[in-house]
Amino acid sequence: xxxxxxxxxxxxxxxxxxxxxxxxxxxxxxxxxxxxxxxxxxxxxxxxxxxxxxxxxxxxxxxxxxxxxxxxxxxxxxxxxxxxxxxxxxxxxxxxxxxxxxxxxxxxxxxxxxxxxxxxxxxxxxxxxxxxxxxxxxxxxxxxxxxxxxxxxxxxxxxxxxxxxxxxxxxxxxxxxxxxxxxxxxxxxxxxxxxxxxxxxxxxxxxxxxxxxxxxxxxxxxxxxxxxxxxxxxxxxxxxxxxxxxxxxxxxxxxxxxxxxxxxxxxxxxxxxxxxxxxxxxxxxxxxxxxxxxxxxxxxxxxxxxxxxxxxxxxxxxxxxxxxxxxxxxxxxxxxxxxxxxxxxxxxxxxxxxxxxxxxxxxxxxxxxxxxxxxxxxxxxxxxxxxxxxxxxxxxxxxxxxxxxxxxxxxxxxxxxxxxxxxxxxxxxxxxxxxxxxxxxxxxxxxxxxxxxxxxxxxxxxxxxxxxxxxxxxxxxxxxxxxxxxxxxxxxxxxxxxxxxxxxxxxxxxxxxxxxxxxxxxxxxxxxxxxxxxxxxxxxxxxxxxxxxxxxxxxxxxxxxxxxxxxxxxxxxxxxxxxxxxxxxxxxxxxxx
Amino acid sequence: xxxxxxxxxxxxxxxxxxxxxxxxxxxxxxxxxxxxxxxxxxxxxxxxxxxxxxxxxxxxxxxxxxxxxxxxxxxxxxxxxxxxxxxxxxxxxxxxxxxxxxxxxxxxxxxxxxxxxxxxxxxxxxxxxxxxxxxxxxxxxxxxxxxxxxxxxxxxxxxxxxxxxxxxxxxxxxxxxxxxxxxxxxxxxxxxxxxxxxxxxxxxxxxxxxxxxxxxxxxxxxxxxxxxxxxxxxxxxxxxxxxxxxxxxxxxxxxxxxxxxxxxxxxxxxxxxxxxxxxxxxxxxxxxxxxxxxxxxxxxxxxxxxxxxxxxxxxxxxxxxxxxxxxxxxxxxx
Numbered sequence: 001x002x003x004x005x006x007x008x009x010x011x012x013x014x015x016x017x018x019x020x021x022x023x024x025x026x027x028x029x030x031x032x033x034x035x036x037x038x039x040x041x042x043x044x045x046x047x048x049x050x051x052x053x054x055x056x057x058x059x060x061x062x063x064x065x066x067x068x069x070x071x072x073x074x075x076x077x078x079x080x081x082x083x084x085x086x087x088x089x090x091x092x093x094x095x096x097x098x099x100x101x102x103x104x105x106x107x108x109x110x111x112x113x114x115x116x117x118x119x120x121x122x123x124x125x126x127x128x129x130x131x132x133x134x135x136x137x138x139x140x141x142x143x144x145x146x147x148x149x150x151x152x153x154x155x156x157x158x159x160x161x162x163x164x165x166x167x168x169x170x171x172x173x174x175x176x177x178x179x180x181x182x183x184x185x186x187x188x189x190x191x192x193x194x195x196x197x198x199x200x201x202x203x204x205x206x207x208x209x210x211x212x213x214x215x216x217x218x219x220x221x222x223x224x225x226x227x228x229x230x231x232x233x234x235x236x237x238x239x240x241x242x243x244x245x246x247x248x249x250x251x252x253x254x255x256x257x258x259x260x261x262x263x264x265x266x267x268x269x270x271x272x273x274x275x276x277x278x279x280x281x282x283x284x285x286x287x288x289x290x291x292x293x294x295x296x297x298x299x300x301x302x303x304x305x306x307x308x309x310x311x312x313x314x315x316x317x318x319x320x321x322x323x324x325x326x327x328x329x330x331x332x333x334x335x336x337x338x339x340x341x342x343x344x345x346x347x348x349x350x351x352x353x354x355x356x357x358x359x360x361x362x363x364x365x366x367x368x369x370x371x372x373x374x375x376x377x378x379x380x381x382x383x384x385x386x387x388x389x390x391x392x393x394x395x396x397x398x399x400x401x402x403x404x405x406x407x408x409x410x411x412x413x414x415x416x417x418x419x420x421x422x423x424x425x426x427x428x429x430x431x432x433x434x435x436x437x438x439x440x441x442x443x444x445x446x447x448x449x450x451x452x453x454x455x456x457x458x459x460x461x462x463x464x465x466x467x468x469x470x471x472x473x474x475x476x477x478x479x480x481x482x483x484x485x486x487x488x489x490x491x492x493x494x495x496x497x498x499x500x501x502x503x504x505x506x507x508x509x510x511x512x513x514x515x516x517x518x519x520x521x522x523x524x525x526x527x528x529x530x531x532x533x534x535x536x537x538x539x540x541x542x543x544x545x546x547x548x549x550x551x552x553x554x555x556x557x558x559x560x561x562x563x564x565x566x567x568x569x570x571x572x573x574x575x576x577x578x579x580x581x582x583x584x585x586x587x588x589x590x591x592x593x
Numbered sequence: 594x595x596x597x598x599x600x601x602x603x604x605x606x607x608x609x610x611x612x613x614x615x616x617x618x619x620x621x622x623x624x625x626x627x628x629x630x631x632x633x634x635x636x637x638x639x640x641x642x643x644x645x646x647x648x649x650x651x652x653x654x655x656x657x658x659x660x661x662x663x664x665x666x667x668x669x670x671x672x673x674x675x676x677x678x679x680x681x682x683x684x685x686x687x688x689x690x691x692x693x694x695x696x697x698x699x700x701x702x703x704x705x706x707x708x709x710x711x712x713x714x715x716x717x718x719x720x721x722x723x724x725x726x727x728x729x730x731x732x733x734x735x736x737x738x739x740x741x742x743x744x745x746x747x748x749x750x751x752x753x754x755x756x757x758x759x760x761x762x763x764x765x766x767x768x769x770x771x772x773x774x775x776x777x778x779x780x781x782x783x784x785x786x787x788x789x790x791x792x793x794x795x796x797x798x799x800x801x802x803x804x805x806x807x808x809x810x811x812x813x814x815x816x817x818x819x820x821x822x823x824x825x826x827x828x829x830x831x832x833x834x835x836x837x838x839x840x841x842x843x844x845x846x847x848x849x850x851x852x853x854x855x856x857x858x859x860x861x862x863x864x865x866x867x868x869x870x871x872x873x874x875x876x877x878x879x880x881x882x883x884x885x886x887x888x889x890x891x892x893x894x895x896x897x898x899x900x901x902x903x904x905x906x907x908x909x910x911x912x913x914x915x916x917x918x919x920x921x922x923x924x925x926x927x
Contacts, residue, residue: 379824382712383718386718406824544758574710576758580709
């Protein structure tokens with residue numbers, strides 16, 4: 001250690017760094033320790049593979065350049081980019097400068113941070129270039145800071161609560177973060193006023209400051225800079241700024257194939273701590289845009305889980321439509337975490353399903369290669385069942401209609417409400433019915449059931465939603481559709497769109513029946529119909545607001561029919577749409593065979 | 594341009610009664626009716642509650658009352674434009690005829706709820722699920738139907754139902770179901786008749802007595818509980834799933850005929866004119882100026898409203914409302 005390059009003001013900084021890394025180490029170790037078996041196995045399986053390289057690339061892209069935020073909001077993207085990338089480069093180039101100055105690799109660890117103070121004016125390699133670059137980077141970071149400041153003040157001026165209310169530690173961290181770079185600018189400029197060692201920015205400001213008694217406040221400014229750094233580092237692990245480090249860990253774990261399990265694990269904590277509270281999820285949430293409910297969105301939910309102050313109503317007030325997950329620049333599976341927090345046990349209202357006798361479902365029914373599972377929701381829109389029966393007959397496909405007596409549910413609505421064990425019982429029962437049938441394909445008319453069968457059941461037979469099945473029939477030439485001159489729009493149901501990506505099949509089918517027109521929100525940007533079974537907090541008036549928002553988008557092209565492929569969406573739309581304009585895709589197919 | 598004292602839009606009971614009254618005040622009236630015949634929804638019913646009066650006779654009488662020189666009728670006529678010009682209301686119809694009048698009476702009435710919106714009841718999917726309007730045709734003998742052994746009436750289809758966005762009570766279906774159930778029992782004495790209800794609102798004169806008679810004399814079973822869904826059986830019947838909320842028990846019932854008691858909604862014409870003149874209120878019905886004091890007036894000078902274009906009413910109520918509207922218009926014109 002070179003004691004010439006020491007001043008007591010580096011102590012707060014050094015202290016802050018040590019505390020930060022101790023805290024980080026404790027947090028990371030405890031999270032990783034609390035991963036469950038499946039998650040650990042995933043890491044072990046993938047840690048030595050190309051996935052790690054892909055994770056490194058993604059970490060650079062997302063944590064430094066913030067590509068996803070750029071995509072949704074370029075200004076917000078620039079803000080995050082300048083702060084994250086600019087700050088990192090200040091450290092890296094600062095280190096390069098220190099090394100160039102000292103002529104050796106090992107310099108005092110604080111030298112890069114407080115370089116201008118210690119520099120004595122002697123010449124070193126690339127001095128001018130490095131000075132220029134350092135000033136440029138400071139400029140860059142300050143521009144991001146200015147945007148952050150405007151964003152906070154502007155939204156406040158407009159009376160909007162775009163970002164969350166701060167906890168005291170958030171406030172300390174925020175204020176110290178905002179002070180760090182202006183203080184650095186002032187400290188470097190005052191040093192430049194005396195030593196004339198500044199760049200285009202610091203020297204210019206230094207020359208302006210030169211008429212003041214700079215000698216008196218130059219050291220206090222460096223102290224202030226160091227203390228601001230210290231405060232930020234000490235408080236950071238307890239604030240939203242923890243996302244800076246946690247997101248990197250999250251990216252690696254996710255690339256290795258770790259996903260949320262049904263209980264709160266270390267991975268859940270990692271996801272929660274990766275939220276930067278950027279607020280992008282508030283703008284895409286229909287509870288906000290249609291029903292004006294603006295205190296339950298993912299950002300608030302995650303904040304409350306983190307602060308251990310979660311209100312059940314916030315966990316429950318969500319459509320689970322996944323629009324926020326789609327929009328989240330960090331890719332946090334907030335809807336999965338909500339389901340974990342809806343977990344119910346020991347309640348006297350717990351339903352039970354052990355009594356269900358599985359043998360009667362297939363008894364007396366001839367075996368067939370196809371199983372048809374209509375689903376509970378389809379049973380309240382019998383037009384869909386009729387159409388599917390017609391399609392099976394026209395295509396000459398033999399099938400068994402398993403839930404014709406409508407006695408068994410796929411379990412997903414229970415799962416969404418947090419009745420995990422009960423859903424598990426139904427899953428086992430239904431799995432045994434499906435296995436005993438000996439069929440090869442399971443066709444369902446309900447996207448909720450499809451999502452269940454495809455992602456939560458471990459079935460060894462092919463699972464198709466009826467859009468996929470009809471598309472296959474068309475490909476095989478088993479259905480001949482006649483094209484009409486009708487104007488159609490398609491509504492993508494949440495459960496088969498985001499996450500299951502069934503986008504092309506319905507569009508191909510519809511285009512072979514009529515003329516499909518596009519709408520403003522389609523494919524992965526689709527809106528919720530408002531009938532989601534996942535939200536039990538919403539009252540009917542609020543749900544109706546969501547429905548009419550979605551219907552407004554769908555009726556904009558003035559279509560003859562609105563086509564959807566979900567019985568629940570269809571049922572919900574008929575509430576606000578008085579005419580018989582809403583058809584399921586199977587119904588329009590059945591009419592045009 | 595033809596000039597009248599009053600133009601009445603809608604030739605149902607309200608429009609006819611108002612026209613008859615105004616003609617007695619010696620006012621020149623034009624009735625504009627979109628359908629090829631006068632009578633409105635009266636044409637859909639065979640007998641009327643609670644006294645089983647013939648709707649045909651009533652309509653005949655209403656039409657007799659307007660047969661004078663003061664009343665002109667224009668059938669098959671829709672409205673294209675309504676505009677106010679210097680205190681006169683100008684109307685252009687779909688044949689591009691132009692009329693003007695100082696006063697307009699809107700009597701555009703109601704539409705029956707489209708039962709296929711409650712798809713879980715299977716209307717237009719299962720042939721043995723019909724509406725109360727369809728049943729009238731069977732009762733009048735206009736349409737024949739195989740003799741049913743079990744008939745189920747389902748109340749409140751499209752009324753008091755948050756799921757279809759109609760919170761209001763249609764008011765007439767309760768007593769209409771009692772009337773129709775008795776008629777079914779008279780037509781098919783060997784049939785069993787059930788009626789599922791939420792509440793039975795027997796508010797009118799001799800309604801309660803008829804309800805009692807239906808139970809005591811005709812043996813009709815009334816079950817409190819809303820039907821959740823209707824599904825087909827292998828034998829061409831339909832099965833009803835419901836809950837008896839007095840016994841707190843689930844019920845399944847197999848029936849040969851299900852009658853959906855469809856509610857009332859603002860008619861297409863009411864919605865359209867309400868939007869055009871901006872006088873629409875709750876559920877797109879017309880909004881009168883004051884329910885208690887000025888129920889036939891609107892916020893527009895010279896625009897009057899009567900009958901079920903305003904809210905759900907029975908026929909006697911409609912007629913009284915139309916008479917009151919005629920009086921208001923007469924005062925306005927003088």
